[in-house]
Amino acid sequence: MRFVLASASPARLGVLRAAGIEPSVVVSGVDEDAVTASLTDPSPAELVSTLALAKAEAVLAEVAGTHSDAVIVGCDSMLSIGGELLGKPHEPEIARKRWAQMAGGSGELLTGHAVLRIENGQRTRQAVDSHTTTVRFADPTPAEIEAYIATGEPLGVAGAFTLDGRGGWFVEGIDGDPSSVIGISLPLTRRLLAQVGVSVVDLWSLT
Template sequence: MTSLVLASQSPARLATLRAAGVDPLVIVSGVDESQLAGLPPAELALQLAELKCAAVVGRDEVPADALVLGCDSVLDLDGEALGKPDDAADAVRRWQAMRGRTGVLSTGHCLHDTATGRVAAATASTIVHFADVSDDEIAAYVATGEPLWVAGAFTVDGLGGAFVTGIEGDHHNVVGVSLPLLRELVAELGHSWTELWRP
């Protein structure tokens, strides 16, 4: 049975995979996400996913017959790549810029088959519409700490869900991993999505 290794410390990605019947081994990549600054948002997301995957593939704790998944999400607002905010003040500024507007959340996915050495990679993008939130709502949300740990400084599966008025595309992608895209990458490497389901 093929196992999945998640090269990410994101609790939201882990929860999404577990809810879909997959219980991955988590190995945090430790990749410095600032090293690729300046790339266009979708390209940045994919290259960071590839770096995270590559950083984990060669580790001793990775099974010989595993699929290693690296993911990274970036919000594109007017062509600017927004990952995790630097601090609370940065998160407040972001929300002041995002409110009442629309961005594109891109998540890069890189899947490496340790048995064959083959790699499949792609990016999923979802349009996100943000509510016209007040300064008080922004301050209260940032004070929770939640937006400090996520790309774009928002969630749809947590406290930030009330501040997202709609999405166009795969909502799982906004959480951090596109299940439909991941299924396609698994198939591209010659495996079946259902073989990843825990028994």
């Protein structure tokens, strides 16, 4: 059986490797804006879950064509501040505005997860859910924020921060699952794998 991660995120890959799984990485290339536009007033949890499923489904044909027995895991994360969902800022000015909102406060980091089961080259089962973790932010000085933005790290991650990188200096604490904040919840992924008939301990032998 192959464990396939439908994500280019090095943070998600690092979490899985540290937890005993060496996944195959197949990047989905999903148009997230198009998927979001196709939904009518989705809840935050519905949005990240739908995006996670879209990413997993985008690589399904490729994976099923090369692996007759596999699980595909797709994930998507967003930060909710005051009811507003924030994805990747991409631009320094947007990251700067995000930190003006976040500094000294808290937000809800939502990560959607989708697991697809492939048996005999066919999709047989799926499980989808999301996890929400409260993140409490420090109040960095303007100089610290500028230095952080200059590293480029916050530009390509949901909410313009990381927990496991330089952004960790500016996180006071979390209430929930730390692995979910990094990008993939290990407890939730274990439960979703069980729902499609796979024990996570059986995947450890693939490393």
